[in-house]
Amino acid sequence: MKVAIFPPNSMILADLVERRGHEPLVMQRQIRKKVTSAEIDSPPLNITEKEPIEGLKYAAIEVPSGVRGRMALFGPLIEEADAAIIMEDAPFGFGCVGCARTNELCMFNIRKRNIPVLEVTYPTSSEETMELVNKINEFLDSLEDKNG
């Protein structure tokens, strides 16, 4: 099953999903398409004027172009997902996941899709981390059961 993760570039979530035999839908895959495409010859401009236009599918024209540009990358992942894991209050927010409003919009879109979603919070202690891992594994195993 294709599992969307949030934050979409989290190593722990992607690794756990993969260990249970599912496919994590990660941001890096979208980024790879942008940075290895032959069209891009000006390195820092990975996001071109096309992305905010693509983002119109997910956000209105009044929404800042930064949000729409990011949604052009996150949106297809959310649409492709059969299930999702959301980790709230993650302290990291670098690069593509550095926009709080986009993150809210992504979570809204995931919840709106009516797919199985596991919502957890970022662990702050050893005990919480272990519980988080067990919860994620339990959730991923239950997906397998549903999938037959």
Place this chain on the structure above:
Amino acid sequence: MSPPKNPESSPKNPESGKEYTPKAGHDKSPETGKNNSNIAETGCLIPQSEPAEKDGKITRMIILGPSAEISNTELVRNLHMMEFPLTIKTTCYGAAISGEKEDVDEAIKRIRKLDPYNIFTKDRGFPPGDPRRCRAKRGGAREGFHQLEKEFELLDDVSKALKNPRKVKVKKVEKISPEEFKKIARECK
């Protein structure tokens, strides 16, 4: 990028076989007005990204947990001994490997067996040593490293949990009633 020579006769690009996606404002496409996924509610033509399945060359990071039983050197030596056509780069967290998807996936599968609970992997968008991200060229750590650094703090506990799995109950999130919502809204005033 030049448009296909004859978009009217075929919606597919004859050279690449990919579906023809017209640029915004190009009104000659036979799909215009018919394909709902390409049209926003406002009626604007929205170009869509190509599907992500066709990966070709991919890059993956192999991260050793704090309690790993092997060192970076051992990890890289093992990767070399597999003799896959891969680009292998030693890094402070483990290694970065790049190559065809099948080779990378097989290498990851085999390398995990060395220490299943302490070897973690992550996809990476940029190829190893890419001047846009490599700190040798641009100075300072790349953005992804800060995140990796933060997540690395949890890896010890993650590997402990993987070693000793426990049954837990996953609480299903349910919708709240309108009365409860009204109560919360009143409290937030």
